[in-house]
Amino acid sequence: MFRGITLGLGTWQKARSFQQVPRRQEHKMPEHLKKVETDKDPEFSAMVLYYYHKAAQKMEKELVKEMDVYSHMKPEEKQARVTAILNLIGSVTTSLEVSFPIIKSNGQYEIITGYRSHHIRHRLPLKGGIRYATDVDESEVKALASIMTFKCACVNLPYGGSKGGIRIDPKKYTVNELQTITRRYTMELLKRNMIGPGIDVPAPDVNTSPREMSWIVDQYTKTFGYKDINAAAIVTGKPVHCGGINGRNSATGRGVWKAGDLFLQDKEWMDLLKWKTGWKDKKVIVQGFGNVGSFAAKFVHEAGAKVIGIKEMDVSLENKDGIDINDLFAYKDEKKSIKGYSKATEAKSDLLKAECDILMPCATQKVITSENANDIKAKMILEGANGPTTPAGEKILLDKGVLFVPDLYCNAGGVTVSYFEYLKNINHVSYGKMNSKTTSQLIHEVINSINESLCQAKDVELPDIEPNDRLKQIRDCTKEAEIVDAALQTVMESAAAGIKATANQFELCNDLRTAAYVWSVFKIFRAMESSGISQQ
Structure with a gap:
C-alpha cells in the first residue's frame, strides 16, 4: 500500500515539476512587423x-543547440540566454539627437539637428x-546603423554598426556654413564620446x-585628438593626401x-537559373x-x-547592342549628365x-x-543600393x-575598403610600400633563374619560359589601388x-537575403x- 502511494507521489511530483518547466519560447516576428511582408x-x-527577425526564426534552434556546451544549464536557461541575445541584436543600444545653433552668412540664426x-x-x-x-530622422539612422552591423x-x-546624419539640404548652405555645421556636429559627438578611432569611425x-x-x-x-597618434583613423573616406586610400572611389x-x-x-x-556560367552576352540594366x-x-x-539600359532620374538610355560604358563615363565627365x-x-x-537577364538597382530604396x-x-538582381526591394516585392x-x-x-x-583605409591609418604605412617591390622582383628572378638553368642544357633547344597572365598580374600588383x-x-x-553554405544548410534555395542575415547573425551572436x- 505504501509502495503504491510512494509511486503515486513520485509520479505527481514529476508531473508538477514538468509543468513548472516553461515551454520553449520560439522567436516570433514582432506584431508591428508582420504587415511589412505585404506592405x-x-x-x-x-x-x-523584418529581415533580421525572419533570419532569427530560422536559426534559433541551432543557437539553442550551441548552448549545450553549458552542461550546468537547464533547457529553459539555455533558451532564455538565446532569447535575450537575439532581443539585444534586434535593438539599438545608443541613439543620440543633438541640436545646436549656427549664424548663417546673411546674419540669420538657425537650429541644426543631427543624429x-x-x-x-x-x-x-x-x-x-x-x-x-x-529626411534624416532617428528611425532611419537606427535602421541604417543596424544594417551596418x-x-x-x-x-x-x-x-x-553605426550611422549618423544631419537634417539639412546641403544645397541651401554655403561651403563655409557647411564647414561650420560639420565641425560643430563633430564636437557634439566628441563631447559625448560617440566617435573616435577606437569607438566609432564615420x-x-x-x-x-x-x-x-x-x-x-x-x-x-x-581638439580631443591632439595627443592621439591614430587621429587620422577617426574617419575613413578621406582624400588620399589626408590619409585616404587609393581604390576607395570605385570599391562599392x-x-x-x-x-x-x-x-x-x-x-x-x-x-538553378538554367544559365551558362559567366557574364558573356548577359543583358544588364542598371538603375x-x-x-x-x-x-x-x-x-x-x-x-x-551587355549593358543594354541605364535608368536615371532625368533620363533613361537604352541600346539593344550594348552601351559602351567607358565612352559614357567620358561623356558624363564632360556634360555632368548622361x-x-x-x-x-x-x-x-x-x-x-x-x-x-540581370537588373542592378544602384540608386534608391524601394x-x-x-x-x-x-x-x-x-532572373538575377544585384542590389547595389540599400533596401531597393520591399519584402512584398521580393x-x-x-x-x-x-x-x-x-x-x-x-x-x-565600400565598407570593406574603408576597413583597409582604417588599417592603413593605424599602421601608419601605405599598402605595398614595404614589400611589393620585393615580391615583384622575386617573380622576375625566379623566371630568369629557370631560363638561365635551361640554357645550360646542351644539344637541346628550349624556348624561354614566360609567365602566364595570372602570374603577370600577381607580379605587377605593386600599386596600392591594385593591392586593395x-x-x-x-x-x-x-x-x-559562407552565404552559399548557409543557404544549403538551411535549405533556403534562392532566398539569399535570409541566408546572408543568418550567416551574419551567427557571428554577431x-x-x-x-x-x-x-x-555591471
Whole structure:
C-alpha cells in the first residue's frame, strides 16, 4: 500500500515539476512587423528589422543547440540566454539627437539637428556613414546603423554598426556654413564620446564626401585628438593626401560586380537559373548611374556583359547592342549628365520592366515593390543600393525563381575598403610600400633563374619560359589601388562561400537575403555570447 502511494507521489511530483518547466519560447516576428511582408511602401527601418527577425526564426534552434556546451544549464536557461541575445541584436543600444545653433552668412540664426546611433557594441570600433538630407530622422539612422552591423559581419569585418546624419539640404548652405555645421556636429559627438578611432569611425554617405571627412579629422586633431597618434583613423573616406586610400572611389561598384561574378561563375547556382556560367552576352540594366551604378556598370561591361539600359532620374538610355560604358563615363565627365548621349536612345518605357537577364538597382530604396515585381523580367538582381526591394516585392520574385544577391552583401565593397583605409591609418604605412617591390622582383628572378638553368642544357633547344597572365598580374600588383582591389575580391569570395553554405544548410534555395542575415547573425551572436552578458 505504501509502495503504491510512494509511486503515486513520485509520479505527481514529476508531473508538477514538468509543468513548472516553461515551454520553449520560439522567436516570433514582432506584431508591428508582420504587415511589412505585404506592405506596398514599408518604412526602411521596418524592412531591416523584418529581415533580421525572419533570419532569427530560422536559426534559433541551432543557437539553442550551441548552448549545450553549458552542461550546468537547464533547457529553459539555455533558451532564455538565446532569447535575450537575439532581443539585444534586434535593438539599438545608443541613439543620440543633438541640436545646436549656427549664424548663417546673411546674419540669420538657425537650429541644426543631427543624429548618431550605435546598434550593438559587440565589436569596436563601430562603422557607419554620415549623411546630410532633409529626411534624416532617428528611425532611419537606427535602421541604417543596424544594417551596418549585419553588413560588416557578413563580410567578416571586425566592426559593429553605426550611422549618423544631419537634417539639412546641403544645397541651401554655403561651403563655409557647411564647414561650420560639420565641425560643430563633430564636437557634439566628441563631447559625448560617440566617435573616435577606437569607438566609432564615420565615413561619407549621402551628400557627404572626402571634403567633410577632412573637416572632421582636422577638428578632432585640433581638439580631443591632439595627443592621439591614430587621429587620422577617426574617419575613413578621406582624400588620399589626408590619409585616404587609393581604390576607395570605385570599391562599392567593384564589389557589386564581384558579388554577382561569384554566383555567375558557380555552375550549381547557374543551373538553378538554367544559365551558362559567366557574364558573356548577359543583358544588364542598371538603375542609377552615380558612383555605385557607374562603376558597377563599368566592371560588368568589361567582364563581357551587355549593358543594354541605364535608368536615371532625368533620363533613361537604352541600346539593344550594348552601351559602351567607358565612352559614357567620358561623356558624363564632360556634360555632368548622361542626358543627350548620342550612342543610345532615350527609353520611353520603364526600364525596370524591360527584357534583361540581370537588373542592378544602384540608386534608391524601394524601387522594386509588389506593384511592379510581377512585370520585372530579370532572373538575377544585384542590389547595389540599400533596401531597393520591399519584402512584398521580393516574395513575388522569389516565387518566380529570381536570384537576389542582397544589399547586405552586394554593396559591402565600400565598407570593406574603408576597413583597409582604417588599417592603413593605424599602421601608419601605405599598402605595398614595404614589400611589393620585393615580391615583384622575386617573380622576375625566379623566371630568369629557370631560363638561365635551361640554357645550360646542351644539344637541346628550349624556348624561354614566360609567365602566364595570372602570374603577370600577381607580379605587377605593386600599386596600392591594385593591392586593395585584390584584397577586396578575397573578402567578397570568403563571404560568398559562407552565404552559399548557409543557404544549403538551411535549405533556403534562392532566398539569399535570409541566408546572408543568418550567416551574419551567427557571428554577431557568437561574439556577444562568448563575451558574456554583463550586469555591471
